[in-house]
Amino acid sequence: MDMVKFSPEVITWDFPGETVLFDLRTNVPYLLNSTAVLIWKGLEQGEDEDRIANSLQEEFRINKKRARSDIARFKKFLQRKGIIQQDATCEVKLKGYSMHPFLPEGTILRIKEISIEKLAVGDVIMFKRQGARIVHRLLKKEQGKEGEEFLVTRGDGNLSSEVVKLEEFVGKVVGVSLDGECFLSPGSFRWRMMVILHKILSPFGDKNWKKKVKGMRRRIFELLAYPERIR
Numbered sequence: 322m323d324m325v326k327f328s329p330e331v332i333t334w335d336f337p338g339e340t341v342l343f344d345l346r347t348n349v350p351y352l353l354n355s356t357a358v359l360i361w362k363g364l365e366q367g368e369d370e371d372r373i374a375n376s377l378q379e380e381f382r383i384n385k386k387r388a389r390s391d392i393a394r395f396k397k398f399l400q401r402k403g404i405i406q407q408d409a410t411c412e413v414k415l416k417g418y419s420m421h422p423f424l425p426e427g428t429i430l431r432i433k434e435i436s437i438e439k440l441a442v443g444d445v446i447m448f449k450r451q452g453a454r455i456v457h458r459l460l461k462k463e464q465g466k467e468g469e470e471f472l473v474t475r476g477d478g479n480l481s482s483e484v485v486k487l488e489e490f491v492g493k494v495v496g497v498s499l500d501g502e503c504f505l506s507p508g509s510f511r512w513r514m515m516v517i518l519h520k521i522l523s524p525f526g527d528k529n530w531k532k533k534v535k536g537m538r539r540r541i542f543e544l545l546a547y548p549e550r551i552r
Contacts, residue, residue, distance in 0.1 A: 419476030
């Protein structure tokens with residue numbers, strides 16, 4: 322995943338038909354054309370390059386090669402001006418309920434790029450598929466018949482597991498906050514207990530009685546994740 326960190330010294334002004342980036346350090350404004358605006362908005366929203374490229378293709382009727390070239394050139398320009406820089410971590414807002422209730426919708430996740438070798442069973446990871454970012458928990462690492470490696474994952478709120486190719490892997494969750502406050506810290510007692518319980522309960526997730534297990538698992542996760550919210 323190509324993670325981007327934005328300079329806090331750059332502000333954005335939106336006018337009818339155009340967008341201006343203003344660098345407070347140099348007092349230099351940058352007027353963006355329609356292509357640059359679409360790319361900028363995508364970067365701001367945390368979209369990956371595949372999704373931004375798809376948007377460019379649809380909007381301007383260009384091929385994927387041209388779209389990727391436009392993204393690369395614009396990002397190089399922003400890096401050269403110090404407006405953005407590559408970062409090993411990024412923050413994304415969780416959408417959906419695949420990790421509910423352990424990670425409720427709206428949770429802010431801090432994602433860090435790490436090597437596959439450093440992943441451990443029970444880690445919460447992010448992967449991308451068809452332009453979407455998905456957060457699941459790692460069940461195990463496996464190897465195919467031809468030696469190819471892949472990850473087996475499942476959302477805490479899901480019944481079935483998913484196979485993730487290594488090229489789809491984005492990063493590991495290293496920070497969790499909600500409503501502006503950190504409410505779960507990876508490595509904390511509650512987080513470690515969550516991982517242990519997930520290891521114990523995971524083998525039962527695909528049995529005939531998985532709905533009952535899912536309900537029990539969800540309740541335990543909820544109590545561990547944020548007991549002060551339970552009534």
